[in-house]
Amino acid sequence: MYTPHTDEDIRRMLERIGVGSVDELFARAVPGEMLTSGGFEDVPEAMDLASLIKTMRALSDRNTASCIGSCFAGGGAYAHLVHPAVDQIISRSEFLTAYTPYQAEVSQGTLQAVFEFQTMVAELLGTQVANASMYDGASAAAEAALMARRVTKRNKVLVSEALHPEYRHVIRTYLAGLAPEGVEEVLTIGYAKDTGATDTVALAGRLGDDVAAVVVGYPNVFGVVEDLTSIAKAAHDAGALLVTATAEPVSLGILEAPAVLGADIPTAEGQALGLPVSFGGPGVGLFGCSKKKARHMPGRLVGRTVDTRGKNGYVLTLAMREQHIRRERATSNICTNQGLCALAVTVHLSLLGPEGLREQALMSAANAHALRERIAALDGFEDVFDGPFFNEFAIRSKRVPVADLIEGLAERRLLAGPALGRWYPELANVLLVSTTECLCTQDMDALVAALREVGR
Amino acid sequence: MDFPNDLKYTKTHEWVKTEDGVATCGLTAFAAEQIGDVVQLELPEEGQTFKLDEPIAVVESSKASEEIFAPLSGTVVASNMDLEGEPEKVNESPYGDGWMFKMEMSDESEVSGLLDADAYAKHVAELKEG
Amino acid sequence: MSEKKPVDTRHRAVRDVVRHVSFDEPAVFEKSVPGRRGTRITPPGRSLPDPGAWLPEAMIRKSPPGLPELSENEAVRHWVRLSSWNFCIDHGFYPLGSCTMKYNPKVNEAAARMEGMARLHPYAPESGAQGALELMWSLERALACICGFDAFTLQPAAGAQGELTALMMIRAHHRAQGNPRSKVLIPDTAHGTNPASAALNGYRSVAVESGEQGILLAGDVAKVMDEEVAAVMITNPNTLGLFEREIRQVARVVHEKGGLVFGDGANLNALMGRVKPGEVGIDVMQLNLHKTFSTPHGGGGPGSGPVGCVEKLTPYLPVPRIVRDEDGSFHLDEKMPGTIGRVRSFYGNFGMLVRAWTYILAVGRSGLGDVSGMSVLNANYLMTLLGGLFHRPYDGTPMHEFVLTDKKLKKETGVQTMDVAKRLLDLGYHPPTVYFPLVVQGALMIEPTETETPETLEAFAGALERIVREAGEDPEVLHEAPHATRLGRLDDTLAARRPVLRWTPGDEEDGNAS
Numbered sequence A: 001m002y003t004p005h006t007d008e009d010i011r012r013m014l015e016r017i018g019v020g021s022v023d024e025l026f027a028r029a030v031p032g033e034m035l036t037s038g039g040f041e042d043v044p045e046a047m048d049l050a051s052l053i054k055t056m057r058a059l060s061d062r063n064t065a066s067c068i069g070s071c072f073a074g075g076g077a078y079a080h081l082v083h084p085a086v087d088q089i090i091s092r093s094e095f096l097t098a099y100t101p102y103q104a105e106v107s108q109g110t111l112q113a114v115f116e117f118q119t120m121v122a123e124l125l126g127t128q129v130a131n132a133s134m135y136d137g138a139s140a141a142a143e144a145a146l147m148a149r150r151v152t153k154r155n156k157v158l159v160s161e162a163l164h165p166e167y168r169h170v171i172r173t174y175l176a177g178l179a180p181e182g183v184e185e186v187l188t189i190g191y192a193k194d195t196g197a198t199d200t201v202a203l204a205g206r207l208g209d210d211v212a213a214v215v216v217g218y219p220n221v222f223g224v225v226e227d228l229t230s231i232a233k234a235a236h237d238a239g240a241l242l243v244t245a246t247a248e249p250v251s252l253g254i255l256e257a258p259a260v261l262g263a264d265i266p267t268a269e270g271q272a273l274g275l276p277v278s279f280g281g282p283g284v285g286l287f288g289c290s291k292k293k294a295r296h297m298p299g300r301l302v303g304r305t306v307d308t309r310g311k312n313g314y315v316l317t318l319a320m321r322e323q324h325i326r327r328e329r330a331t332s333n334i335c336t337n338q339g340l341c342a343l344a345v346t347v348h349l350s351l352l353g354p355e356g357l358r359e360q361a362l363m364s365a366a367n368a369h370a371l372r373e374r375i376a377a378l379d380g381f382e383d384v385f386d387g388p389f390f391n392e393f394a395i396r397s398k399r400v401p402v403a404d405l406i407e408g409l410a411e412r413r414l415l416a417g418p419a420l421g422r423w424y425p426e427l428a429n430v431l432l433v434s435t436t437e438c439l440c441t442q443d444m445d446a447l448v449a450a451l452r453e454v455g456r
Numbered sequence B: 001m002d003f004p005n006d007l008k009y010t011k012t013h014e015w016v017k018t019e020d021g022v023a024t025c026g027l028t029a030f031a032a033e034q035i036g037d038v039v040q041l042e043l044p045e046e047g048q049t050f051k052l053d054e055p056i057a058v059v060e061s062s063k064a065s066e067e068i069f070a071p072l073s074g075t076v077v078a079s080n081m082d083l084e085g086e087p088e089k090v091n092e093s094p095y096g097d098g099w100m101f102k103m104e105m106s107d108e109s110e111v112s113g114l115l116d117a118d119a120y121a122k123h124v125a126e127l128k129e130g
Numbered sequence C: 001m002s003e004k005k006p007v008d009t010r011h012r013a014v015r016d017v018v019r020h021v022s023f024d025e026p027a028v029f030e031k032s033v034p035g036r037r038g039t040r041i042t043p044p045g046r047s048l049p050d051p052g053a054w055l056p057e058a059m060i061r062k063s064p065p066g067l068p069e070l071s072e073n074e075a076v077r078h079w080v081r082l083s084s085w086n087f088c089i090d091h092g093f094y095p096l097g098s099c100t101m102k103y104n105p106k107v108n109e110a111a112a113r114m115e116g117m118a119r120l121h122p123y124a125p126e127s128g129a130q131g132a133l134e135l136m137w138s139l140e141r142a143l144a145c146i147c148g149f150d151a152f153t154l155q156p157a158a159g160a161q162g163e164l165t166a167l168m169m170i171r172a173h174h175r176a177q178g179n180p181r182s183k184v185l186i187p188d189t190a191h192g193t194n195p196a197s198a199a200l201n202g203y204r205s206v207a208v209e210s211g212e213q214g215i216l217l218a219g220d221v222a223k224v225m226d227e228e229v230a231a232v233m234i235t236n237p238n239t240l241g242l243f244e245r246e247i248r249q250v251a252r253v254v255h256e257k258g259g260l261v262f263g264d265g266a267n268l269n270a271l272m273g274r275v276k277p278g279e280v281g282i283d284v285m286q287l288n289l290h291k292t293f294s295t296p297h298g299g300g301g302p303g304s305g306p307v308g309c310v311e312k313l314t315p316y317l318p319v320p321r322i323v324r325d326e327d328g329s330f331h332l333d334e335k336m337p338g339t340i341g342r343v344r345s346f347y348g349n350f351g352m353l354v355r356a357w358t359y360i361l362a363v364g365r366s367g368l369g370d371v372s373g374m375s376v377l378n379a380n381y382l383m384t385l386l387g388g389l390f391h392r393p394y395d396g397t398p399m400h401e402f403v404l405t406d407k408k409l410k411k412e413t414g415v416q417t418m419d420v421a422k423r424l425l426d427l428g429y430h431p432p433t434v435y436f437p438l439v440v441q442g443a444l445m446i447e448p449t450e451t452e453t454p455e456t457l458e459a460f461a462g463a464l465e466r467i468v469r470e471a472g473e474d475p476e477v478l479h480e481a482p483h484a485t486r487l488g489r490l491d492d493t494l495a496a497r498r499p500v501l502r503w504t505p506g507d508e509e510d511g512n513a514s
């Protein structure tokens, strides 16, 4: 459909090349027996534009749970406010349809934006430097664990059970190939059943001179804010690095920056800062560390330099860490990252400013704290953890199975979750509820009313 | 191109200066030119031991990343930390400020296996022709 | 009589060139004014509590993050100005080899922004996400059919993560056979992500030289093939744009010793609808939807790197899998006993999957062969137009791209690949991929893609002819190029020697790069 060639074009071009047909061109390049005999049944026939739009609209409409109503779902994807300017800017062809900025002279827009992104991420995480983006929060955490192994030259990674289970799963998957047969290098540290925070006694008990990194969520999957100061001290005393993973980055509007509290390699998922939830992707991984460790960092980096006329400009730099120079000795294999999503985050944060982000964080947290009190007071529900939390909390349904609860909410165009029982058998009837600044009193009244009806 | 007579060389373009059982090592002027503007180095840490021909350091320019091999066996007693801030010294002064590390030799007989300046110059000339 | 004036290269250099928009614009932080706001977050009249109400003092941020404070107008203007410094596909021809910079259809963007797609939460109940699940399931089926595989996962976020995923599956397969093996064979023409992905998965890579014709020879593979080799990683067509004619023999050699064949699918655009990788011996392969399936590259992502495989590898695919039930509804299945696990959170870069599916519906079954057909036609036409202008290191009919070098030009004029690339910027073109593949000195790798008209290719050939002419007459113009861009060539060495990786208060706009 998108090929411009007329029959006359094709004829003229073939003639110039000196072949009779396009098929003949293929016959020259490819041994005949390797050409397929067909069989493309699972590819639909081409559609006209009107039918195409109608078909996509129909698919979209069948996603009846999309949060057009109020969204109380979290667990690593959050329906925060996205400034309408963000989509307008990232839809500009100049940003949308450019490649990775290899030719710096005609890519200064992307390059300066990434430089500004790196600066903002470093500010949020409290680090000296940050890279140009990772695929997502979970793989950023896994790459941080790998980097900690390179820096410390140790192998074991201690992962908090209260870290988002999908993040834990990604870390295990990434490290599985590197461990000798039968050796488990990723070990889980349990959580305290009362606070919902990482069990620091168990952590201290397992730390030793074989541990490269401790990985915790900040806040963790229960929404609980970990006591990073003491976890960092324990890790550092044993010579290990602290990796943090922030799935809800809006929290950093009021939470102390993880590096300030001792995180060596703080990472985060940036989706909540300017991107729609989009069924879980694309988001963007944030990744920071000290200047000294920068050469161990995975991913791309943009740096400032000057041009031949002495003017400031930006280039991709420290490329010798990367796959195209170092090949098998590279610090990671990342080539295409999440550039446009990094731009979205940068545009969004430039529109929010420090005060906007702080207000967003405060409103989200205020909504959560008010809501938890109201739900816990309902007949049929109780609190699960008493650790300090940000905008997300676990609530136990004492009578009605959580699946029925979710269904009842869906019927009322309300969405909460995920149900924690999918990962934690001991939390079988526990639902995660999360809030943003977008929710108003009526939205929360509606959720409370719905829970009262369904959960009794 | 300059290959001082008081130094020994390897075919992989390291130079060595031995004194009281300690070998000072760096990259030859030829290698420094080949790799281009050096932008960063990864140097061994004091106390680490290496066997002859083991990878011991990495030199990086904006277009290449090359491993440096231990020209002799021994224990590292010093690394040139100044190169962290000024990697260009490897290009500007390969045999002087651009030295990379010092090793205490564990087997001084290995020195006899190194090339002298003439032999190395010949080796370079062959490479240039090839 | 008149004295000879000094030659003004710059003046001559900017004759008939493209003029680029050129506002100067400082780092966004320098535009910040304390107290300025771009967005109202709090409803008027609502007072916000102190975080001390919920959090221990130590957990509360002491100083706000250093984000800029701008009005909406100033912020938008900043971003629009920055955007004007970029060259993009929608500006002009972008023949960046190996990257498949084809036109990115606008209807794809519209589809991805539909409310039901963009605002669907990943933990929404499956009953309320049937459209998304059906889309993903259908896309998996279509890709499997295009590639001749049994199954696909859509989880990996980009090609390189797809490579890693595939290697993890390869490891899982060998583990199940009793020995995970230790090595991977990689031709010298391979992309850097191949060896890097192998290392990331704990495999040592062994380079295999391509033969004189630029393709991998089964005999060479046989020499290094043993029972410690887990897989060979083949790009087909390879990065020289040549079809790997011995791929079946290579596969046989590797399979005989129990190894697997990984295909780097970055170049599927040359094969679509005509050659199915699964039918020529490849066991597992990643695709780059941001190349072949027209999703925009976004200045460096997001991409999407689905992985397809033959039946015996399907147990190892990442979870969750999308399953279609008997009643026609879809659900996600986490419980696959053999799975490698997962390589990211949730299900993939869904927004890119929506775009790719929209593209497949627009192109349709019978249009697949046109994509590859016109991309190969365009590459061959452009190469023919260029005639002997540049040295070509390997003969043979190229597929969707071809590689030239600066050998002849350099010898005759001293002008190098980088000069040619930078001069092309002046003439309104994005340069080809340069200095890759590494086996070719001074490589220029040209991939026109199928969405370009012959007129565009003719004009581009004209631009290269002009450059070669300039090289003979006035090489300085090329050494100093680009002239028409906002900035001249940038100092990469300084950037790497004295890394400045973020803005810090006190930075000035000009001349403060160290």
Ligand SMILES: Cc1ncc(COP(=O)(O)O)c(C=O)c1O
Pocket: A334, A335, A336, C098, C099, C158, C159, C160, C161, C191, C193, C235, C239, C264, C266, C267, C288, C303, C305
């Ligand atoms: C041949 C080849 N393989 C792999 C990749 C890596 O793909 P991605 O950038 O999507 O990670 C590329 C991208 O440029 C490529 O050209």
